[in-house]
Amino acid sequence: MDIKLIETFVTVVRNGSSTAAAKVLGISQPAVSLQLAKLEKAVGFELFNRTPSGLVITPEGQRFLPEAISLLQAWKKLHDVREGIRINGLGALTVASHPSAAVSVMPYVADAFARQYPDVKLRLINRMSEEILTHFPGTGVDIAVCELSRDLPGVQVRRIKIRTHVILPLDHPLAAREILTPTDLSGEPFIAMPPERLIAHQVRSAFDEAGALYNPVAEVDYFASICVMVAAGRGISVVDAFSARNFAPLGLHLRPFLPVIPYEIAILSMPNRPHSALHDTYLALLETHLLSEGIQ
Template sequence: MQIKQRHIEVFDAIMAAGSISRAATQLNLSQPAVSIALANLEKFIGFKLFQRDRGFFAPTREALLLQDEMAQGLLVLERITQRVTEIRAGSTGRVRIATNGAMAINFLPSLIAAYQHKHSDVNIDILVRSSRQIADWVSTKQIDIGLIDTPVPVAGLDAKFFNLECVCVMHRDDPISAQKSIAPPDLAGRSVVAITGQHMVDRQLDTLLSAADVTVEKHISSYYFAIARNIIASGGGVAIIDPTNGKADLNDGVVWRPFSPKIYHELALIRGSNQELGKAPAGLYNLIDRSLQSLIGIGNAGDSNE
């Protein structure tokens, strides 16, 4: 036999109430049920806990020695019950998510803040690494969720793909900001901030420029779209970047225009193949999924951010 939650509850109730009848009322149990639970507890521990005197139960010295531990045990059990309820509701736990940078600055932070506001007991770790490193981590279950560039470099992953329509960003004082949209000929001879490492966005732009027989100047490259935008804010030319960074309202003097023909930044939202996420990771995963779907919807808007 082991000391069970019912034993602790009965002990605590009798200590507080001083009688079997009042303890039974407090616990919403019958008096025989309380008496049996107390008898079983005393039999298990090998000593009396209460002296019976005309219906009043006075604690023995041994009961007083156990009182603090019993009370703490009851609090622990109540906390466990509360935690189980929170876990079932997805309001507690830990989520580890990683992205390669494009979405780490002007997309994920607001989503994570919104999610954590509703699930205050959830601990969330956001990491920034290369797409390959993130894919490796997800496949080996070191992290729960990844948001990476395509193609997905590792097998054994479930992936959802999202094509985000890129925009052309420039300083608001740039003459081409007067145009409703930007096309390859508008960039002729201009300084274009590139993305380091022959990024898919740059490859698409190069193809369009070549088809239009347009030459541009590429003297600056950046690993992150957000850094490219900061360069533009300082007067560094123009850039083709993703909509989360391009359309962000940062009051930095940067405006955006649609680019035609369209250039896409393709993302993959990844999780382990055949892996059931816990309540907390699944909740954040679904929030990101819905937000990316919404972003695709607004990605084609033609309004500027002025």
């Protein structure tokens, strides 16, 4: 039975005539009459009596009407579900991120994503990189971002190198220089990452190779905390571009650092898992955002 015939029947009853129903449905009055005749033939009884004053619903039609309305409502609900799946995939997405990206990257990507999918539930999880590497792709995570310290067999990995900046308090005299080197920073109080982090090793190596004095006065796990400490005048540092720009309004000068030290992070996803439109859209937005500060 054609659902359009059911829709026509219900519309005629609700609007009182085939002429009014035709206007609502956007078809001609003869087309409405034809569809009613087809429905009556399909169900095997008359739904309306044709009188000089118009259509009058029959007792059979009265009994048929509630079921027709229920069927039409169920069909429309099914249509909405189908469209939601077609457009939004499964309707939810879970993304895990290490702390730096969770603060300085994900909120902006999530905002761009929400503009395209305002009705989709997005869950952002903040985890340490090692925890992400240990549990991905478990715990229902669709996409993850972290520092990559080891290989992950069976996982699709997209490595991205992000530029870094020297960050200085607003009143620091070195802010007068356009580019800073380890020699320029020699002996300056430095807010450092822990030595086991790759970027800390890279910065220390740059100082050593230049014969400059590396002077860490604090070791801090998070770029966000480092930025706040530098803005408060506790020292200087080298952080990723996203953290630097995100916290610049607190009172930071940003300067390029030579030699170039990339901050490498990885996007993780599953190559053999069926992906929804949501997954692919978020992944594309994330890559585009990260590459805006990427270096080759």
